[in-house]
Amino acid sequence: MNRSAFIGPILILLGVFLFLKGEVTFSTGSIFANFWPTLFVIPVGVFFHWLYFFILQRRGVGVLVPGGILLTAGIVCQLSTLFNIWGLMWPGFMMAVAVGLFELYWFGGRNRYLLIPINILAVMSLLFFAIFSIGSLLSSVFHNQSIIAIALIVVGGAMMLMRGRS
Numbered sequence: 009m010n011r012s013a014f015i016g017p018i019l020i021l022l023g024v025f026l027f028l029k030g031e032v033t034f035s036t037g038s039i040f041a042n043f044w045p046t047l048f049v050i051p052v053g054v055f056f057h058w059l060y061f062f063i064l065q066r067r068g069v070g071v072l073v074p075g076g077i078l079l080t081a082g083i084v085c086q087l088s089t090l091f092n093i094w095g096l097m098w099p100g101f102m103m104a105v106a107v108g109l110f111e112l113y114w115f116g117g118r119n120r121y122l123l124i125p126i127n128i129l130a131v132m133s134l135l136f137f138a139i140f141s142i143g144s145l146l147s148s149v150f151h152n153q154s155i156i157a158i159a160l161i162v163v164g165g166a167m168m169l170m171r172g173r174s
Contacts, residue, residue, distance in 0.1 A: 021046060021086075056075025059075075069112060073108040076111040084104065103129070
């Protein structure tokens with residue numbers, strides 16, 4: 009395996025982290041605190057995929073379920089850790105199970121009954137992502153009550169002017 013294919017993404021992730029966090033002192037503790045999913049969870053998920061595609065030569069499809077779950081959960085945890093958005097990213101854990109089961113469906117015998125839990129988990133996850141994202145966005149936009157007060161005054165004034173015209 010090419011060394012730059014492994015080290016390149018790690019350097020990009022480290023550069024993005026430094027850019028977003030500003031002044032951060034690097035120590036063993038801060039590296040483990042911020043990159044534990046990249047160091048421990050994501051490699052195990054990649055290992056399961058490597059095991060299926062290269063060692064088992066597409067015979068042990070069952071290893072893709074934990075592989076997909078760990079890879080997706082690792083990405084969710086890494087994003088949540090870097091940007092401190094745990095309250096927003098928790099539906100990604102439901103999506104992780106859906107991804108693992110979808111890999112079993114896709115590379116396995118295409119058992120159509122697997123699509124039932126896959127779709128339920130994926131729809132629930134996307135629904136919760138949407139609800140919590142919109143809620144987070146609205147709370148950050150309307151955090152300042154003066155904006156709400158100005159909007160109410162403008163809407164009320166517009167309603168009065170429209171009523172006067174008709």
